[in-house]
Amino acid sequence: MSLVDQINRSKCPEHIAIIMDGNGRWAQQHGEVRLFGHSSGVEAVREVLKACVDLGVRYLTLYAFSTENWNRPKEEVDGLMNLMVETIANEVSELNDNNIRLRSIGDSSRLPVDCNIELNKAKEETKENDALDLILALNYSARWEITNATKK
């Protein structure tokens, strides 16, 4: 029996959260720069997204960038932001094809302007989709979220 057949479809998690770690180490193992690992990680996101839709998972939250990640070398941070902008812009039609709605959590005020533009555009263009909500945690940390919630 294949793995997927061992899954009880009626008891699938409704919401899965993932800390996507290891891009840098993966790149190192392949003799590449860290950024290459991040762009390779995008492929894994695509695959997991499709698998979640197939299983009927309703929400997928991905830890894409933490409030602490700004402390990484500037080159990596800039590269990550560019990758984010490009990926979000390029994936909108794919998200729509798969009936996926894009959302985000985190302090967006510190994200680059073009990142917010693409993010808001993608959110707007996918807001009617209801197979799966993809929630990107961008400039997110739980302590920021909880502190922020107490201020309201």
Place this chain on the structure above:
Amino acid sequence: MCLNDLPDPELLIRTSGECRLSNFMLWQIAYSELYFTNKLWPDFKKEDLHEAIIDYQNRERRFGQVSEQLKS
């Protein structure tokens, strides 16, 4: 919290063998099942997701109760 309309995650996965939460969804994962795998993220395939879900489905989620209460 930011995602008031969402149910809490039933399953949290972290790749690359690190066993930390790194300030992620600390409020929402109060009763989440945690799954750690040594796979690095770019190597994480749908089969790895399937394995994580099967592992999750074989766990007993008690939410502070005892086994006998869940069976009744």
